[in-house]
Amino acid sequence: MSLKTKDGVARDVTDMAMGGVSAMFATVFTNPIEVVKTRLQLQGELAAKGKHAVFYKNVPHGLYVIARNEGIVALQNGLPAMLGFQFFLNTFRLGVYRMCERRGLTVVDGRTSVTRGALAAGVGGALGSIAGTPFFLVKTRLQAQATAAIAVGHQHKHGGTVSALAGIYRSEGVKGLFRGVGPQIPRGSVGSGSQMVSFAFAKEWLRERGVQSPLLLSFLGANLGGLVMTICLNPFDVIATRLSNQPVDNNNRGKLYRGMIDCFVKMSRTEGASAFYKGLTANYLRLGPHTVLLLVCWDQLKILEDYLRS
Numbered sequence: 001m002s003l004k005t006k007d008g009v010a011r012d013v014t015d016m017a018m019g020g021v022s023a024m025f026a027t028v029f030t031n032p033i034e035v036v037k038t039r040l041q042l043q044g045e046l047a048a049k050g051k052h053a054v055f056y057k058n059v060p061h062g063l064y065v066i067a068r069n070e071g072i073v074a075l076q077n078g079l080p081a082m083l084g085f086q087f088f089l090n091t092f093r094l095g096v097y098r099m100c101e102r103r104g105l106t107v108v109d110g111r112t113s114v115t116r117g118a119l120a121a122g123v124g125g126a127l128g129s130i131a132g133t134p135f136f137l138v139k140t141r142l143q144a145q146a147t148a149a150i151a152v153g154h155q156h157k158h159g160g161t162v163s164a165l166a167g168i169y170r171s172e173g174v175k176g177l178f179r180g181v182g183p184q185i186p187r188g189s190v191g192s193g194s195q196m197v198s199f200a201f202a203k204e205w206l207r208e209r210g211v212q213s214p215l216l217l218s219f220l221g222a223n224l225g226g227l228v229m230t231i232c233l234n235p236f237d238v239i240a241t242r243l244s245n246q247p248v249d250n251n252n253r254g255k256l257y258r259g260m261i262d263c264f265v266k267m268s269r270t271e272g273a274s275a276f277y278k279g280l281t282a283n284y285l286r287l288g289p290h291t292v293l294l295l296v297c298w299d300q301l302k303i304l305e306d307y308l309r310s
Contacts (some may be wrong), residue, residue, distance in 0.1 A: 012099050018301045019094025023086035026293035030286045031082050032075035036062035037282035038143040041241045042153030044278075046256065046270045055150040059282045069150050078142035080161040081135045088132035089125070093192045094298055096124030112200040118193035125192025129184040134177040136184065138164040140244040154247045172252045180243035182260035183236045191233030199225035199295060218299040219292055226291035230284040235276035237283065239263050 036059050044052040056062040066074050100106050100120035106113060129136075141156040141164065158164035168176045202221035211217055242263050246256040257263040267275045 011102075012095070014305065015098040015102070016091045016095030018298060018305070019098065020087040020091035022094065022294050022297040022301060023090035024083050025297050026290045027082055027086045028079070029293060030290040031079050032063060033059060033282055033286035033289075034082060034139075035066065035075055035077050035143045037279040037286060038140055038241055039066075039146070039152050040279035040282055041238045042144055042245060044271065044275075045153055045242065046266060048270060049272065049274075055152060059285050062282070065150055066146075069147050074146075077145070078139040078161070081139035081142060081164070084135035084161070085132040085139055088135065089128035089188065090294070092128030092131060093121065093124040093188065093196075096127070097121045097192075097196050098302070106200075112197065112204060114197055114201075117197040117200055121196035122189035122193035125188035125190075126185045127188075128192075129188025130178075130181060133179075133181045133184050134165060134168075135161075136240065137168070137177065137179055137244045140180075140241050144245050153245050156245070156247075172248065176248075176252055179248075179254070180240050183240040183243065183263075187233050187236035187240055190236065191229045194232040195225040195229035195291065198228040199291075214299065214303065215296065218296040222292040222295040223288060225295065226288040227284060229291065230280065230287050234280050234283050238276050238278055239267075242267070 036056060039056050039062060043054065043056055056065060063075065097106070097117075097120050100116075106117045106120050108116065138158065138161055141158055142161070144151075144153045145155055145158070146152070156164075158167065165177065172179070199221045202224040203217045206217055206220055211220070239260055243254065243257055243260065246254045249255055257266060
């Protein structure tokens with residue numbers, strides 16, 4: 001099939017690849033904040049507020065504590081796994097949205113439809129989250145691993161991304177690699193739907209008010225998309241982190257939580273509702289720049305693709 005076919009399979013594959021590549025580019029810069037976010041979400045696990053040690057007070061303090069105790073390289077812990085997760089997540093998430101967008105499926109009367117846009121992005125986000133779950137699992141465990149003086153959550157002993165994936169598969173099978181997939185589905189669908197729709201709406205709103213620069217439109221729209229996305233997905237993100245990092249027994253069952261609902265109930269009872277927004281600021285400080293870098297890069301790749309095809 002010719003690469004110039006407007007809506008052919010070749011272009012669909014290109015759309016998906018552009019999403020994955022854009023996400024990997026952004027991840028290199030934002031992974032240190034992801035490390036801090038992971039530890040903030042695990043800090044005080046199943047302990048009442050004020051009844052646990054606080055090693056990480058906020059993002060700047062977390063970055064400092066990790067760098068001082070483990071070295072600055074530790075701020076990129078889990079980077080290969082995070083790159084893998086973001087590639088799979090955004091290959092589907094942005095790829096499906098772009099394919100629907102090109103075919104006019106997200107537009108009604110010349111404007112982005114909230115329902116259609118959210119559905120397209122949500123389906124893509126859910127598929128991408130499922131595909132990337134093994135990498136999120138490993139990413140979480142590697143980023144949680146710390147020197148004893150500042151350790152939070154269960155401490156796994158993985159050597160790296162590949163060895164962790166192989167070790168989990170040998171001891172727990174394929175099912176073990178998809179531990180925590182439950183909250184990943186709403187995390188991906190809710191987060192993606194809110195981000196992509198708010199991004200598209202923000203650009204339309206700004207364009208109507210005289211902002212015409214493609215780069216500025218992408219930058220401002222991405223900032224709003226990151227804010228909306230953070231608020232919507234943080235509770236699911238915390239639960240996914242807890243399920244991924246928990247220890248397992250000899251029957252490969254989680255020692256702390258039986259699943260997503262059990263995790264939600266136990267966190268509510270012991271830590272309170274605010275626990276679901278642990279790491280919120282870190283999540284936005286990562287998602288904000290990540291969304292900007294990701295969507296700006298994605299927009300520029302779309303412009304380049306259209307230019308090369310014209």
